[in-house]
Amino acid sequence: MKYWYFYDMASKEHYHTHFEEGGFYHIYNRTIDSKPMFKNEGNYLFFLQKFDKYLSEVLDVYVYCLLDNHFHFLVRIKDGCDLTSFKIKHQLPENVSAHEMISKQLRIFFQSYALAFNKQQNRIGTLFQRPFKRVWIDNMDYFTTLIYYIHSNPQKHNLASDFRLWKWSSYHALISSKTTKIKRKEVMDWFGDVHQFIVFHNSGKFLINTTFALED
Numbered sequence: 597m598k599y600w601y602f603y604d605m606a607s608k609e610h611y612h613t614h615f616e617e618g619g620f621y622h623i624y625n626r627t628i629d630s631k632p633m634f635k636n637e638g639n640y641l642f643f644l645q646k647f648d649k650y651l652s653e654v655l656d657v658y659v660y661c662l663l664d665n666h667f668h669f670l671v672r673i674k675d676g677c678d679l680t681s682f683k684i685k686h687q688l689p690e691n692v693s694a695h696e697m698i699s700k701q702l703r704i705f706f707q708s709y710a711l712a713f714n715k716q717q718n719r720i721g722t723l724f725q726r727p728f729k730r731v732w733i734d735n736m737d738y739f740t741t742l743i744y745y746i747h748s749n750p751q752k753h754n755l756a757s758d759f760r761l762w763k764w765s766s767y768h769a770l771i772s773s774k775t776t777k778i779k780r781k782e783v784m785d786w787f788g789d790v791h792q793f794i795v796f797h798n799s800g801k802f803l804i805n806t807t808f809a810l811e812d
Contacts (some may be wrong), residue, residue: 613730615698619673620658620733622742623702626666628722633665633709635717640764643667643709648777650705653682654698658779661746661765663753668746670733672779673698702728736786743783744800760797767797 615621627633634640640662647657647669659670673679679694688697710723733739750762760767769776770783771790787793 613732615673615695615730616732617673617679617694618675620739621671621673622731622733622746623669623671623728624667624730625706625724625728628725630665633667633713633723634662634764639713639716642712646705646708650701650708651698652777653685654679654694654701656779657766657777658783659743659746659766659770660778661749661762663749663764664755668749670739670742670746740786740796744797747797748800 613621634643643662651671653674655671655673657669657671659668661668673694674682679697682688682697683690683692706724706728713723714720733742747765747767748759750756750765751759756762759765766778769778770780771794784790784793787796
């Protein structure tokens with residue numbers, strides 16, 4: 597596995613990237629006013645439950661991290677047979693594209709969380725920036741670096757002294773043996789094993805090129 601990387605700066609194209617069957621994508625977004633979208637542990641859990649409810653049938657999660665006012669997901673869009681099953685189950689037209697399905701499910705997810713959060717917090721108005729950002733991952737160096745970047749975000753934003761201590765990311769689920777819907781085997785196979793995964797994260801900050809940046 598190579599330890600040299602380059603990451604393109606976020607750009608306007610990331611608002612318009614189309615989802616394709618079998619493709620890997622980095623999905624991220626923040627609140628409209630940069631204020632917290634999570635006020636307590638229940639909010640974090642509810643967010644993940646809603647994500648699972650509305651999106652697990654159409655995409656697989658490889659890595660994620662929830663921060664105070666934004667989030668990151670590294671996902672893979674499911675293949676044709678799974679998406680066809682989703683169309684049949686939800687009585688969607690046969691010609692509906694993967695992009696239309698994923699985009700719609702994400703909109704429903706955002707709306708569901710925002711409505712519940714606004715009601716709980718006695719808040720009105722839009723919660724998330726629109727449109728949400730998504731980046732197609734077109735090479736594996738990018739993929740590898742992004743895993744560390746997402747996991748290290750809590751430390752980057754001073755939410756934790758060590759990102760390994762942050763509860764609301766996939767890091768612990770990936771290194772544990774507990775049941776999870778995250779694609780643990782696929783991630784570990786990519787790094788080689790759990791040990792190599794941990795080693796990479798221990799040294800990751802020295803492996804990312806200084807041009808690695810994102811508007812998160």
